[in-house]
Amino acid sequence: MRGMLAHKLMQRGLSFDQAYQISKDARSYFQQQAEVTTESLMQSVDELIVARYGQEVLKELNSELFPSGKQISVYRRNATAPFSKGLLTQSITSAGVKPEEAYQIAFYMEADLMKHGIFRISKKKLFDEVYKTISKKYSPKIAELYKLASRIDELDKPLIIYIGGASGTGKSVMATFLAGRLGINKITGTDTIREIMRLVFKRDLLPSLHNSSIKAGIGMPKTLDKSNRVIGGFCLQAQQVSVGVKAVVDRAVKEKTSMIIEGIHLLPYMQQILKEGTKRAYHIPITLSLMNEKHH
Numbered sequence: 296m297r298g299m300l301a302h303k304l305m306q307r308g309l310s311f312d313q314a315y316q317i318s319k320d321a322r323s324y325f326q327q328q329a330e331v332t333t334e335s336l337m338q339s340v341d342e343l344i345v346a347r348y349g350q351e352v353l354k355e356l357n358s359e360l361f362p363s364g365k366q367i368s369v370y371r372r373n374a375t376a377p378f379s380k381g382l383l384t385q386s387i388t389s390a391g392v393k394p395e396e397a398y399q400i401a402f403y404m405e406a407d408l409m410k411h412g413i414f415r416i417s418k419k420k421l422f423d424e425v426y427k428t429i430s431k432k433y434s435p436k437i438a439e440l441y442k443l444a445s446r447i448d449e450l451d452k453p454l455i456i457y458i459g460g461a462s463g464t465g466k467s468v469m470a471t472f473l474a475g476r477l478g479i480n481k482i483t484g485t486d487t488i489r490e491i492m493r494l495v496f497k498r499d500l501l502p503s504l505h506n507s508s509i510k511a512g513i514g515m516p517k518t519l520d521k522s523n524r525v526i527g528g529f530c531l532q533a534q535q536v537s538v539g540v541k542a543v544v545d546r547a548v549k550e551k552t553s554m555i556i557e558g559i560h561l562l563p564y565m566q567q568i569l570k571e572g573t574k575r576a577y578h579i580p581i582t583l584s585l586m587n588e589k590h591h
Contacts, residue, residue: 308406369416370417404428470484
């Protein structure tokens with residue numbers, strides 16, 4: 296009850312600290328009562344606000360503690376969606392703001408709109424208000440990061456991020472981190488793609504596909520030295536996996552879905568992607584490496 300009451304009080308116009316304090320007071324006030332009606336709760340809350348903060352504070356608040364049938368909607372062009380603190384929080388964290396602080400900003404934003412009776416707002420106007428809040432609370436630099444990350448929703452083509460690198464360089468961690476920050480819901484690894492391809496192409500047909508990356512040199516000509524056998528075997532394996540990668544990317548582009556692909560097999564393929572340009576999607580290749588092998 297305390298959390299919900301604090302939420303409603305913020306919607307009426309109290310600050311976070313004030314709303315939390317009144318909800319604590321209300322909890323103590325009604326602690327001995329087994330049942331509380333909505334009417335008595337509303338009346339008692341108003342009395343607690345006056346007792347702690349004065350009559351003037353109460354006069355400035357919205358009158359309804361539990362407004363019925365009122366929901367904020369956000370529109371862009373011909374599309375309209377309900378206001379979501381969760382989605383707004385996610386977009387704010389893309390600028391590097393801590394999740395709990397981002398949620399508080401989203402919380403305040405909803406409360407402020409409710410307080411001023413704004414139940415319909417354009418996405419651009421909402422963005423501008425969040426931008427100002429971040430700039431004031433943190434810095435213009437953080438606000439610019441939010442502005443940059445928020446542009447993903449405005450892109451006319453899907454965003455495909457490729458994260459390549461050797462084993463142990465943090466590709467999976469980086470992919471998960473970027474997906475959370477940028478609001479991208481689809482992550483695929485080349486290891487997953489390779490496993491699926493192994494079910495289709497048996498070992499006797501594509502033996503190199505079934506070897507691990509470390510043992511990629513197995514089956515390569517003995518005329519090559521060990522180093523060239525490993526490199527040659529890996530390039531062959533990566534070329535085979537790239538067929539599956541291309542199929543996954545083509546599907547995402549067709550569905551206009553942004554995604555992140557990570558894996559060791561992307562390194563040769565990413566050079567091919569750069570030649571394609573941005574005809575169908577925005578391709579962002581990233582290669583991770585550790586400069587000091589002791590940190591590997």
